[in-house]
Each structure stands twice: as structure tokens, then as C-alpha cells.
Amino acid sequence: MIHKSLAAMALVAAAPLASAQSVSMCVFDVIGANGDFYNFVKDYALEMKGHGVDFELKPYTDEGVAIGDFNAGQCDAVAATDIRIRPFNKFTGSISAVGALPTYDNLKTLLATLAQPKAAPLMKDNGYEVLGIIPVGAGYLFVNDRSIDTAGELAGKRMATLDYQKDAIHMVNFVKATVVPSDITNFAGKFNNGSVDTAYAPAFAYEALELYKGIGENGGVVDYPLAQLTLQMVARDDVLDDETAQKAREVAWNMFPQAMGLIEGQEAAIPEEKWVRIPEKDIRGYQEMFRENRIEMRDGLNGAPDVYHPKMMGLLSKIRCASNPSAAECTAGNRE
Amino acid sequence: MISSLAKLGPHVFAARLKVLSLAAVAILAGCSANPIYTTTGVVLSNYSEGEATPYVLQMSDAQMACALGEGVDPLLYSFSRVTDAPDTTGSLLMLLAGNCAEYEAWEAELAYLRADYEGDVEAAKDAREVAKRLNALTAKRRYASFQRAMAAYEFDPGAEPLECPFLFTEQDEITFLLGLLTGMQAIVNDANSGAMAGVPRNIAPQAERAATCLDNEKWGGMPNAIRALVWLLLPDTRPALAPDPWQVLEHSRELAVEKGMRVPHALQAVAAETFGRPEKLEEAIASFAEADATIEVWDEYRLVDEVAAGVVRFSSDKHWTANYGYRTPQSFFGRMSPERQTENVETMNLDDLL
Numbered sequence: 001m002i003h004k005s006l007a008a009m010a011l012v013a014a015a016p017l018a019s020a021q022s023v024s025m026c027v028f029d030v031i032g033a034n035g036d037f038y039n040f041v042k043d044y045a046l047e048m049k050g051h052g053v054d055f056e057l058k059p060y061t062d063e064g065v066a067i068g069d070f071n072a073g074q075c076d077a078v079a080a081t082d083i084r085i086r087p088f089n090k091f092t093g094s095i096s097a098v099g100a101l102p103t104y105d106n107l108k109t110l111l112a113t114l115a116q117p118k119a120a121p122l123m124k125d126n127g128y129e130v131l132g133i134i135p136v137g138a139g140y141l142f143v144n145d146r147s148i149d150t151a152g153e154l155a156g157k158r159m160a161t162l163d164y165q166k167d168a169i170h171m172v173n174f175v176k177a178t179v180v181p182s183d184i185t186n187f188a189g190k191f192n193n194g195s196v197d198t199a200y201a202p203a204f205a206y207e208a209l210e211l212y213k214g215i216g217e218n219g220g221v222v223d224y225p226l227a228q229l230t231l232q233m234v235a236r237d238d239v240l241d242d243e244t245a246q247k248a249r250e251v252a253w254n255m256f257p258q259a260m261g262l263i264e265g266q267e268a269a270i271p272e273e274k275w276v277r278i279p280e281k282d283i284r285g286y287q288e289m290f291r292e293n294r295i296e297m298r299d300g301l302n303g304a305p306d307v308y309h310p311k312m313m314g315l316l317s318k319i320r321c322a323s324n325p326s327a328a329e330c331t332a333g334n335r336e
Numbered sequence: 337m338i339s340s341l342a343k344l345g346p347h348v349f350a351a352r353l354k355v356l357s358l359a360a361v362a363i364l365a366g367c368s369a370n371p372i373y374t375t376t377g378v379v380l381s382n383y384s385e386g387e388a389t390p391y392v393l394q395m396s397d398a399q400m401a402c403a404l405g406e407g408v409d410p411l412l413y414s415f416s417r418v419t420d421a422p423d424t425t426g427s428l429l430m431l432l433a434g435n436c437a438e439y440e441a442w443e444a445e446l447a448y449l450r451a452d453y454e455g456d457v458e459a460a461k462d463a464r465e466v467a468k469r470l471n472a473l474t475a476k477r478r479y480a481s482f483q484r485a486m487a488a489y490e491f492d493p494g495a496e497p498l499e500c501p502f503l504f505t506e507q508d509e510i511t512f513l514l515g516l517l518t519g520m521q522a523i524v525n526d527a528n529s530g531a532m533a534g535v536p537r538n539i540a541p542q543a544e545r546a547a548t549c550l551d552n553e554k555w556g557g558m559p560n561a562i563r564a565l566v567w568l569l570l571p572d573t574r575p576a577l578a579p580d581p582w583q584v585l586e587h588s589r590e591l592a593v594e595k596g597m598r599v600p601h602a603l604q605a606v607a608a609e610t611f612g613r614p615e616k617l618e619e620a621i622a623s624f625a626e627a628d629a630t631i632e633v634w635d636e637y638r639l640v641d642e643v644a645a646g647v648v649r650f651s652s653d654k655h656w657t658a659n660y661g662y663r664t665p666q667s668f669f670g671r672m673s674p675e676r677q678t679e680n681v682e683t684m685n686l687d688d689l690l
Binding site: 034040046049204207258 | 537538569
């Protein structure tokens with residue numbers, strides 16, 4: 001008598017031997033799994049495996065989709081830039097406040113401060129917890145004409161602006177430039193084909209997105225960090241216990257030198273003659289301009305969006321004044 | 337008059353011979369190099385381009401070809417000290433040397449995935465560090481190969497508007513095309529090294545533009561597959577009316593099988609990994625394996641198909657190692673899981689034998 005085999009679909013795969021807790025993470029990198037920052041998160045994940053967490057990474061080249069999938073519960077955690085992190089933690093999402101961290105030394109102080117166990121309560125908000133912060137480089141202003149080297153010169157100029165970045169839109173309006181709504185995938189094309197006069201981006205974009213084309217013979221990169229961009233890992237609060245979450249933040253902080261090495265390489269790829277240096281006295285003026293705008297965007301004054309967390313503004317001000325105590329803002333009546 | 341000339345003859349002849357000899361030595365030697373070295377360089381360079389390259393391109397042993405690249409490149413390219421740099425052959429030799437470094441990087445990457453699967457964090461970290469260093473070496477070699485290929489055809493990849501190079505022979509075309517591909521690979525290797533090699537990332541958009549200089553049909557979809565990969569990486573580079581990049585890759589794979597050189601399959605596998613598209617990875621690997629039974633490999637460029645096979649197999653091995661702890665078993669190449677196809681197989685009743 002002939003009959004069918006009962007052994008249908010015999011699976012020979014053995015389950016992994018390790019018993020680490022599995023956490024899926026949607027990871028944004030403009031160039032996906034072969035991007036520098038995705039690879040960086042891979043190192044972070046490997047380090048975390050030693051602490052009992054098995055991150056399963058999924059690459060996303062569209063940051064909005066990564067956040068959408070995280071919101072839809074398709075991943076337990078997400079790695080995205082702090083502008084997108086604001087809804088999950090307004091405090092750490094305010095690190096990129098305009099002009100708030102003028103040097104990488106200031107950024108280092110901030111990230112070391114936030115990695116302390118004492119900072120843990122600030123890492124939790126709204127049912128989410130920050131599991132680490134990695135710098136991705138300062139945002140600089142790219143201009144097609146080197147004479148645009150003062151805020152006043154920006155009036156009337158067209159600026160590619162991320163359409164979801166409320167603070168940037170406010171600043172562009174403040175300097176009386178024209179907002180040209182853009183996203184990460186098309187701002188470079190707009191700058192390079194001349195449909196905007198200026199754009200802002202980390203140094204990474206100079207080579208990878210060929211921003212030197214938009215700069216041409218006459219333009220340059222203004223050597224003043226408009227904002228410090230960071231990649232932040234965020235998970236739903238119940239995904240990791242408090243101790244492991246703190247460990248995760250320390251692991252990310254320990255990778256700071258590695259991230260800075262990457263950023264320094266990207267900034268070094270911009271030729272010296274393309275940097276537009278601005279005089280010290282102008283810088284002081286900009287610092288005050290940015291400070292006033294930050295206060296407006298902290299308090300939602302004069303039609304500004306209230307996107308910045310007051311505690312983060314206070315901490316950033318403390319860091320700036322510790323490194324430059326003679327700055328006017330440190331004795332100002334309306335200190336942040 | 338004739339007699340007077342006859343009297344002068346031997347002296348004039350000897351003097352002219354001396355002048356000519358000196359001139360010849362001066363031409364061959366340039367200012368300082370030994371004329372024999374220069375001549376040898378020219379001969380070797382021409383031989384490599386005319387005979388050795390076609391021979392190597394039809395080899396089926398990718399490992400031996402890579403050993404050739406590592407072994408011969410420093411010797412051949414050293415002739416750039418005494419004559420024109422042999423950039424055409426030099427780009428291919430450096431490409432092969434890059435493959436050698438990558439084969440080692442692949443083993444380290446698989447060791448990392450295996451250790452990660454087993455939960456041995458220290459071994460995983462060690463293997464990942466080895467993989468990074470080897471990726472940096474691969475990236476440096478590949479970037480050099482790209483630069484030589486561009487120099488060989490006096491092509492400025494950054495020039496606007498694009499000026500296509502003069503490619504006189506089919507061998508020139510494939511050398512240039514492989515140069516572009518190698519430049520793209522250099523970026524991937526550099527990213528996987530933690531940016532240790534410092535390969536400029538603008539190679540990607542440059543390769544996208546330069547790929548339009550080649551006949552897509554003739555080269556089995558390879559030029560358009562390169563372009564599609566860049567469109568996925570940098571959506572801005574995609575022309576307004578261009579079709580969906582994944583569709584372009586699919587069409588390129590079909591052309592590749594027709595022509596017998598499956599580079600687009602390898603490019604799709606890389607794209608699928610980059611963008612986290614497991615179904616596209618499966619498609620690339622499955623269609624590559626499926627074609628094995630029917631394909632007539634383009635004989636003159638058998639090595640190119642072999643190298644592409646290595647890339648696809650590595651993609652499959654990475655998937656298997658990350659998910660099951662071991663690389664793809666031979667009979668499972670083309671499939672993504674060890675699910676046995678043993679259902680619905682007829683068996684006999686043993687009752688009367690027991």
C-alpha cells in the first residue's frame with residue numbers, strides 16, 4: 001500500500017545557542033546597510049550582545065519609513081537623527097538646537113554628561129527610552145557664493161530646508177531667506193542644479209552627494225556649526241530593564257572616539273580653500289542671534305514653534321559657559 | 337663627383353651611424369632609465385594587454401586569477417618608473433589583487449557571523465576587526481584599480497558635461513566597465529571597514545554617469561545595473577523618466593543570462609542587502625542558481641561570471657551563517673532555508689516486511 005510521507009517540511013535548523021534577549025531595531029542610514037553609520041550601529045549591537053541584548057538590525061534609507069515602522073510596532077527600537085527623535089524624547093531631541101554646541105569639545109562634554117547613570121531619568125519620556133547617542137557631524141551652511149558670509153546676506157536667498165524641521169524653517173524665515181521645502185533625498189540636487197542658493201548638511205554630503213558641484217568656483221562651506229546632528233537609538237520603555245538601558249548608553253558613549261574619527265575624515269575631505277572662515281566678531285553676533293531664537297523656540301514666543309526642551313537648553317548653556325566663561329550670554333539676564 | 341663622394345662615403349656613414357645610435361638610445365632611455373628596462377616595459381605592457389589579459393579573462397579559476405594579480409601587479413606596474421604607466425593591464429591586475437583581499441575578508445565576515453550566532457562575543461569582535469582591516473585593504477586596491485582604469489582612457493569621471501572616453505576595442509570597453517564596477521565596490525568595502533580606506537563616495541554618481549558610455553545590451557545589462565544601484569543609493573541621480581531601479585535590475589538579470597555574464601545578479605544581491613530587501617536577495621540568488629543549469633557562459637569573459645558567482649555565493653553564505661550558523665550547503669544554493677523538500681514523496685508500506 002502506498003501512502004504519503006508524514007514528514008512534511010522537516011526543519012533541520014537548530015535554534016541559536018545563545019539566550020540573549022532579542023530586540024529588533026530599524027536603523028536609518030542614507031546608504032543603508034553599506035553606510036558608515038549602519039556599520040557603526042553594527043559595532044554597537046555586537047558590543048551589546050556581550051550585555052545580553054541581541055539587536056537584530058534592519059536598514060532603512062528613508063528615515064520617515066524607519067520611524068513609521070517603529071511607530072507601527074514593526075521594530076522594538078529605532079536609530080534615527082535627533083530631529084526625528086523629538087516626539088519620543090524632547091530633551092535629547094533638542095541636542096541639535098540651532099547654534100547651541102559650537103564645538104565638538106562641547107558636544108563631548110554633553111554626551112559624557114548624558115551617559116552618566118544620574119542622567120537616566122532624563123532618558124525616559126512618554127513611554128520611550130533613549131539607548132544611546134552617537135554624533136554624526138555638525139551641520140554646515142553650503143553656499144553658491146562666498147559673499148554669503150553674514151546672516152544679513154542670507155536675506156532673499158533660497159534655502160533648501162527639511163520640511164519636517166520646524167526649528168530650521170523658523171531660522172530661515174528669521175534671516176528673511178526663502179524656505180524651499182526639501183527632504184534628505186532631494187536637497188543636494190536642488191543645490192547642485194542651482195534651484196536653491198544655500199543648503200545645510202553635515203560634511204559627509206560634500207563628497208557623497210557632490211555638493212562641490214553646487215559650490216562651484218564661487219561658493220563654499222561656512223565654517224560655523226549650525227547644529228550638532230546625532231543619531232539616537234530609542235526603544236519602547238519596556239523593551240530593556242533600567243540597568244541594561246544604562247549599559248547601552250554607556251556603550252554608545254564609549255564609541256564617541258570612533259564616531260569622531262569618521263566625522264573628522266569627512267570634514268577633511270572638504271578642501272581648505274572651500275571653507276569660508278568668518279571673523280570672530282561676527283561669530284559673537286551669530287551666537288546671540290541663535291540664542292534669542294532658541295529662547296523663542298523653547299517658549300514658543302513670537303510665533304516660534306516650541307520644539308526645544310528647557311532643561312536641555314539650560315544644560316547646553318552651562319556647557320558653553322564652562323568652556324567660554326567670558327561670553328556675553330553667561331552674564332545675560334535671560335540666560336537659557 | 338661620384339669618386340669624391342666615394343672617398344667621403346665610409347667616414348660619413350660611420351658618423352651618421354654613431355649619431356643615429358645615440359639618438360635611438362636617447363629616445364628609448366628618456367633622460368635616465370636603462371634602455372633595456374624601457375624596452376622590456378613596453379614589450380611586457382603590450383604582451384599583457386594583447387595576450388595575457390584575454391587569456392586571464394577566459395579563466396574559470398578566480399582564485400588563481402587573484403593570485404596572479406597580487407603576484408604580477410607590482411612587477412608590471414613598476415615599469416611605470418621607466419615608461420608610460422601600463423594602466424589598462426594595471427587596472428585589471430589591481431582588480432584581481434582586490435579580489436584576493438576580499439576573499440579573505442569574506443572568510444573573516446563569515447567567522448564573525450558564526451561567532452555571533454553562537455553567542456561568542458569575543459570571537460565575533462575579533463573576526464569583525466579582521467574583516468574591517470581586510471575590507472580596508474580591499475577598498476584601497478579597488479580604488480587604485482578604478483583610478484588606473486580612468487587614467488588608462490584619459491577619462492575624467494567628474495567632468496561636466498560628460499565626455500565619453502574613446503574605447504577602441506571590446507577589451508577596452510570591458511576594462512573601463514570593470515573599472516567603474518570596481519570603484520563602486522571600493523565604496524562598499526570602505527564602509528565595511530569603518531571608513532579606514534577613505535575612498536571618496538562621489539565615485540557612485542560618477543560611475544552612474546560614466547556607465548551611459550557603454551552599450552547596455554552588448555554588456556549583458558551590466559551598465560544599467562550599475563546605474564540602478566546608484567539610483568537606489570542616491571535617488572537624486574535617477575532621471576525623471578527612468579523606470580523603477582528594481583525593475584531595471586530584473587531586466588538586467590535577464591540580459592545577463594542571455595549574454596552569459598551574470599554581474600547584475602551580484603549587483604542586485606548587494607542592493608538587496610544594502611536596502612534590507614530579503615525578497616530581492618532571494619530572487620537574485622535563486623535566479624543565479626537557476627541559470628546555472630542552462631546558461632552558456634560568455635567564453636571570453638568566463639572569469640567575470642566566476643567572480644560574480646563568488647559575490648552571489650557569499651551573499652547566500654552570509655544569510656545562511658547569520659540564520660543557521662553555517663554556510664550554504666552545496667545542494668541548497670538558490671534557497672534561503674534548510675527546509676527539506678521531502679513532503680509529498682511516495683513511500684512504501686513496510687507492514688508485511690515487519
